[in-house]
Amino acid sequence: MGWRREAAPLLVLLATMAALPFLVGESDVYLANDFLITALFAMSFNLLLGQAGMLSFGHAAFYGLGAYTVALLYSKLGVPIVPGILAAPLVAGVMALAIGFFVVRLEGMYFAMLSLSFAQLIFSVVSSWYSFTGGDNGLPVSPPDWLLPTNAYYYFTLAVVSVCIGLLFLVRRSTFGAALAAIRENPQRAAYLGLNVRVYQLAAFVLAGALAGVAGSLRSPLQQMAFPSLLYWTQSADPVLMTLAGGVGAFIGPIVGAALFVLLTFVVTSHTDYPLFAFGAVVLVLVLFLPKGIVGTVEGWWDRRRAKPAPATPPQAAHAAAQQEGSRP
Amino acid sequence: MLECDRLHTYYGAAHVLFAVSLNVAPGTAACILGRNGVGKSTTLRTVMGLTPPREGSILFKGRRIDGLPAYKVARMGLGYVPEDRRVFAELSVEDNLLVAERQAEGGFGWTAERAFEVFPALQEFRTRLAGFLSGGQQQMLTIARALMGNPSMLLLDEPTEGLSPVMVKTLEEAILSLKREGLTMLVAAQDMHFAAKVADHLYVMNRGAIVYEGQRADMERDAAVIQSHLVV
Numbered sequence: 001m002g003w004r005r006e007a008a009p010l011l012v013l014l015a016t017m018a019a020l021p022f023l024v025g026e027s028d029v030y031l032a033n034d035f036l037i038t039a040l041f042a043m044s045f046n047l048l049l050g051q052a053g054m055l056s057f058g059h060a061a062f063y064g065l066g067a068y069t070v071a072l073l074y075s076k077l078g079v080p081i082v083p084g085i086l087a088a089p090l091v092a093g094v095m096a097l098a099i100g101f102f103v104v105r106l107e108g109m110y111f112a113m114l115s116l117s118f119a120q121l122i123f124s125v126v127s128s129w130y131s132f133t134g135g136d137n138g139l140p141v142s143p144p145d146w147l148l149p150t151n152a153y154y155y156f157t158l159a160v161v162s163v164c165i166g167l168l169f170l171v172r173r174s175t176f177g178a179a180l181a182a183i184r185e186n187p188q189r190a191a192y193l194g195l196n197v198r199v200y201q202l203a204a205f206v207l208a209g210a211l212a213g214v215a216g217s218l219r220s221p222l223q224q225m226a227f228p229s230l231l232y233w234t235q236s237a238d239p240v241l242m243t244l245a246g247g248v249g250a251f252i253g254p255i256v257g258a259a260l261f262v263l264l265t266f267v268v269t270s271h272t273d274y275p276l277f278a279f280g281a282v283v284l285v286l287v288l289f290l291p292k293g294i295v296g297t298v299e300g301w302w303d304r305r306r307a308k309p310a311p312a313t314p315p316q317a318a319h320a321a322a323q324q325e326g327s328r329p
Numbered sequence: 330m331l332e333c334d335r336l337h338t339y340y341g342a343a344h345v346l347f348a349v350s351l352n353v354a355p356g357t358a359a360c361i362l363g364r365n366g367v368g369k370s371t372t373l374r375t376v377m378g379l380t381p382p383r384e385g386s387i388l389f390k391g392r393r394i395d396g397l398p399a400y401k402v403a404r405m406g407l408g409y410v411p412e413d414r415r416v417f418a419e420l421s422v423e424d425n426l427l428v429a430e431r432q433a434e435g436g437f438g439w440t441a442e443r444a445f446e447v448f449p450a451l452q453e454f455r456t457r458l459a460g461f462l463s464g465g466q467q468q469m470l471t472i473a474r475a476l477m478g479n480p481s482m483l484l485l486d487e488p489t490e491g492l493s494p495v496m497v498k499t500l501e502e503a504i505l506s507l508k509r510e511g512l513t514m515l516v517a518a519q520d521m522h523f524a525a526k527v528a529d530h531l532y533v534m535n536r537g538a539i540v541y542e543g544q545r546a547d548m549e550r551d552a553a554v555i556q557s558h559l560v561v
Contacts (some may be wrong), residue, residue, distance in 0.1 A: 178424040182417045189415055192377055193429040194403035194478050 003173055006251045010169065011053045013255065017158055030222075033154045035262040036161045038242070042254035042261075043168055044211035051177060052204040053184030054104075057112045058119030061099070062092040062209035064231030066216025068126060071139040071226035079237045081143055085160065085217040091208050092213020095122075100205035104198050107187075118178050119236055127228035138227040141220045157218050164211050165255075169264035171207070172251060180204055192274045234276060241283045247293025256295050330355040330482055330513045331376065333457045336395075336408035345371050346382070347538040351515075353482070353530070358514040360528035362521065363383060364559060368537040369517035371414055376515070377409045378402040390481070392546045404431065408480030410486045412517075414467035416474070418460030422451055425459050425470055429477040437510060444473035447503055465496035472503065482513040489523060501526060521548070521555060533558045 017036065021029050041063055048054040069091045070084035079087075099118045106114055126133045133139055171177050179200055183190045183310045187197045220226040229235065238261065239254065246257030264282060265275040272278070290297045330505055331353040338346035346368050353359045361369045374380045376387055378399040386397040394402050403409070417425050426441045445452035448469040454462060468488060475483060487503065489497040504527060508514060518524050524531055525548060533541035535558045543551055 029531040175424075175427045175430075178420055179428045181424070182428045183416050185419055186415070188379065188399070189411075189417065190428070192379060192403055192409045192411075193474065194400050194431050195428070197398045217382055 006172075007169065009252050010165065011057075012183070014158075014162055018155075021154060026150045029150050029154050031266055033150070033157050033222055035259055036154075036157050037215050037222065037265065037285045038217070038238075038262050039258040040161045040164055041212055041215040042239040042242040042246075042258045043165055044208045044215060046243045046248065046254045047168060047180075047204055047208040048213070049243055050238070050250075050253070051172060051184065052201060054178040054204065055108075055112045055240070056103075056115040056208075057233070057240070058099070058115035058117070059208070059212055059239055060231050060233065060235035061119035062096055062212035063216040063235065064126065064226075064228070065092045065095055065122070066213030066218075067220035067226040067230045068133060068139065068216075069213070070217045071141045071220050072133070073141055074141050081141060081147070081217075085214070085221075088130045088213040088217030089210035089212065090213075092216070093210035096206045096209025097202070100209070100299070104201040104205060116233060116236065119231065123228060123231040123233070126231055133228070135227075136228055138225045139220075139227060141224050143221045143224070147221070153222065159223070160214065162217060163213055168211070169251065176200075176203070237276070237317045241279060243293075245279075245283045245286050245293060246298075247296035249292065250295035250299055253293050253295040257293070257326055260294070315327060324328045330390060331515065332388040332541075333372075333376065333404075334386045334388075336372070336375055336387070337383040338371055338372055338380055338382045339381070340371075343538050346375060347536075348385070349375075349534075349537075349539055350385075350435070351539065351542075352514050353513055355481075355513055356511050357529040358508050358516060358527050359532065360524040361470055361515065361517045361526055361532045362519070362555065362559060363517075363534035364519065367534045369534055370486050371377070371487050371537075372534070373409070373515065373517055376402075376484060377402070377407065387524040403478055406479065406481040408475035408478050408483045410471050410475045410483065410485045410488060410496050412490065414464060414471050416459035416462070416467045416470050418458065421456050422459055422462070422470060423455045426477050429474045431478055434497075437476075437512065439476045439479050441477070444476055447476075447506065448473050465492050465499070468492060468500060469503070472500075476507075482515070484534055485514060485516045487517055487519065490519065521552070521559070524548075531555075 017032065020032055045059045048056050066088035068085030069088040070081050073079035073084040073087060074081060102119065103111055103114045125134050129135065143153060147156055179190065179195055183195065183197050183200055191197050216230060219230065240263045242257030243254045245260055246255065261279055264279050268275045268278040286293065292300060333349060333351050336346050336349040337344070349372055351359065361372060363369050371380060377381050378394065378397050382395055385395065386393060389405060389407060394405065420428065423441065426444060450466055451469055451473060454466065459467065462470060472488065489500050492500065501523065508527065516527060529545055531543050531545065531548060532539050533555055540558055541555060548555070
């Protein structure tokens with residue numbers, strides 16, 4: 001797949017988002033800011049699921065840790081939020097290294113469950129340690145004056161998120177990204193070519209955790225509060241659903257999924273208390289009828305229209321051969 | 330270069346290899362002949378660390394490698410070309426090669442460009458997803474991919490199986506040119522034709538054990554014995 005085809009929609013999106021405050025009102029800019037942060041959260045998750053084939057159910061831990069890093073530094077030590085946002089990926093990354101050390105030893109459902117367990121453990125600590133984190137009262141954060149206007153913080157978020165997504169783009173195009181894709185396709189095959197599978201998976205886990213930490217660190221100043229719900233397991237389900245809706249295999253899939261999620265949540269919360277229920281139903285329909293997600297389906301349609309010699313996915317035979325490798329006498 | 334001593338390998342409770350011993354001297358090619366399911370692939374997988382032996386020892390360049398994980402065996406300079414052309418179907422030809430690129434001790438300085446010189450057909454499709462290559466091209470890719478690890482020895486599992494006669498010829502020539510460059514090889518094959526061209530040393534397997542061992546010079550003399558193990 002050509003990099004131009006993957007970069008072009010990103011640049012169009014960046015230009016659109018940059019122009020947005022000139023086109024819509026302040027409340028919509030706030031919503032767009034929510035979208036940018038959510039998109040980065042989902043994109044960091046898809047480094048694990050889409051690139052490396054690791055289904056983590058505990059990604060919210062790093063999102064929440066990012067949010068609390070900013071909030072704790074601000075309220076306990078008086079550190080302004082910008083240094084806090086720089087510290088967040090370090091804190092989330094170190095925690096991802098510690099958790100990752102254990103979870104990458106497992107595969108599939110066991111990996112998912114253990115990542116969920118660790119995340120819930122961190123959630124329990126944050127939500128019950130009232131003297132330190134404020135428990136479920138949350139912890140207040142106050143942006144400095146220059147970031148208080150909605151548009152100012154929006155552009156700040158846009159810059160940070162763009163840099164992070166640019167980084168993910170480079171990772172995807174790099175040899176490291178190709179190695180993760182190779183491991184996703186067949187870990188044993190990658191191993192006999194000399195790749196230390198666990199180390200690559202751990203590196204992906206740490207990078208994904210650190211970037212989720214960045215997303216979280218942008219979240220608490222936006223809401224001027226860090227809440228334990230940012231670490232709760234339902235928060236971990238959000239990026240899974242967004243990624244499935246947008247398309248696991250497509251680079252911008254999670255961005256499109258996040259847009260759908262934020263818009264739908266906004267519309268639905270004005271009518272019911274169960275936005276995740278509505279989004280879940282939408283994802284169910286998408287997964288059933290568009291298994292490649294919105295972006296994957298559009299890309300496939302685009303390819304067929306241009307009548308390229310190569311269809312969007314390789315033949316099934318190659319996959320079948322890949323599956324039986326482990327168990328052959 | 331490679332010394333296997335009385336290897337016993339199991340798949341769960343099933344005993345598959347029975348006291349398999351074989352030696353491959355540096356710069357030579359050995360061939361394991363045998364029908365389907367006699368343990369050729371398992372022998373190569375055992376050497377590679379993919380199905381570790383329960384008993385016996387494997388020395389590579391004088392060092393024990395049995396019990397090491399496959400990635401460490403690969404990094405010591407042992408390249409593996411599995412049967413059935415197992416490429417990374419969702420990666421481009423180029424990425425298939427780049428993923429495997431590393432410097433092993435005593436390698437031959439392989440790069441993607443040099444691999445393309447040996448297999449010019451791959452150069453043409455370098456940006457194509459490997460899943461869309463023909464069978465022969467995929468086999469070229471798995472060999473080129475193994476070379477990218479700069480191995481001093483190559484394990485080839487039935488490299489010409491199921492390919493067209495023209496492709497078989499191309500691959501045989503490529504494998505012979507690699508041998509001339511000094512690459513040590515252990516090749517699994519089903520028929521004597523290929524073994525006669527490549528092998529300095531010959532092993533025949535039947536029911537998980539080595540049943541015949543000889544030099545290339547002995548092949549003609551012992552043809553009847555060898556054939557008797559290859560027919561059902």
